[in-house]
Amino acid sequence: MSDSFKTSRRAFLRGSAAAAAGTVAGAASANSGPDPLITELQDWTSYTGVGVDETPYGMPIEFEKDVVRRNVEWLTADPISSINFTPIHALDGTITPQGCAFERHHSGAIELRKEDYRLMINGLVDKPLVFTYGDLERFPRTQAVYFCECAANTGMEWAGSQLNGAQFTHGMIHNMEYTGVSLRTLLEEAGLGAAGDLAGKWVYVEGADASSNGRSIPMEKALDDVLVAFKANGEALRMEHGYPVRLVVPGWEGNMWVKWLRRIEVMDGPVESREETSKYTDVLADGTARKWTWVMDAKSVITTPSPQAPISHGYGPLVISGLAWSGHGKITRVDVSRDGGVTWQNARLAQEGQTKALTRFYLDVDWRGEEMFLQSRAIDETGYVQPTKAQLREVRGLNSIYHNNCIQTWHVTPEGICENVEVS
Ligand SMILES: Nc1nc2c(c(=O)[nH]1)N[C@H]1C(S)=C(S)[C@@H](COP(=O)(O)O)O[C@H]1N2
């Protein structure tokens, strides 16, 4: 046990005696002797601070410089066709700032000016159309918060626990407030009469980057809640998220959220492109591949404590917190286990679940240094319960990569250190 840990433990025990007497005292107030941070004049009271306009577009203060996207170098051959991970272990709330929202590119992020932007709708439509960026801004807008999860999120954990950190096991996800035009509006502008019976019709969407990342989407979804988005969290999309326009496909795997959106073709069948056959399909135990696994099933993860966010404050009150989401709709309940799934407690949802968006949960406990096997399990409005790893493997075998929504376990030692372990 480290010295600082012992100190904070002693202080906290005194602190909790005060808490029992009716005040929720922090560890600091229980320390003996004057606190120079209170009794002595500090440096920052004696100079004038930084003026406005020092940073026309603000950046996080330097003390937060570790809260950044990170990649795992050995995962991909190069950073051009690669992925990095959202630092979910260091965030709270539900909205992901764009600057630290994970990126996934198949041929790198491109720089596309609004002036050079064109979106074509063609195929089985009454009149093929091309929209400029300015044209898109003149259609009625809609707005909503949605999570975007890469189907490969948690994919490295199929065979056993591998990556030590919530950022790396679960950070291929972000959650933003999008503004855009409903895809239905644009399809209706082009006219779907030529498509005849819409049942069995598809749209094929592709991006302007070299990979094009083409995907087929069934018409029913295209006319439901898909957005052609140009703003995220109130501001323009970042280049890495598809500036100036991307597709938002609520609840469905991230790969379908085509960035730098350039063309939408109405078709009478799916294209069966690379991204929906050789990739993003699920290899089952018998070697056959399951395709069209579009919806991201209910999933959750404890973000603190976690391997990159160990318990550093000693024993006593501990806030266990995490994220839950479901591509089928709202999260209605999250359970937390401290003993590897033997017993469960209801976590508190910070806000009522929103459809196809992240939900923050908390469980406030009194931790006395007992070893924990922390797990969370999400339940969505369809009644679906997030499965254990063993339950997933029963259906899918060991060959899978994508669509791993199993329950995650963090082992917590009496010192507060957390590690990724498997309790299946
Ligand atoms: N045009 C294009 N769209 C794309 C991709 C791409 O490489 N090119 N990657 C896809 C994948 S696999 C994912 S998971 C999401 C990631 O979106 P993000 O980079 O904004 O996080 O974008 C999707 N859309």
Ligand SMILES: [Mo]
């Ligand atoms: Mo992805």
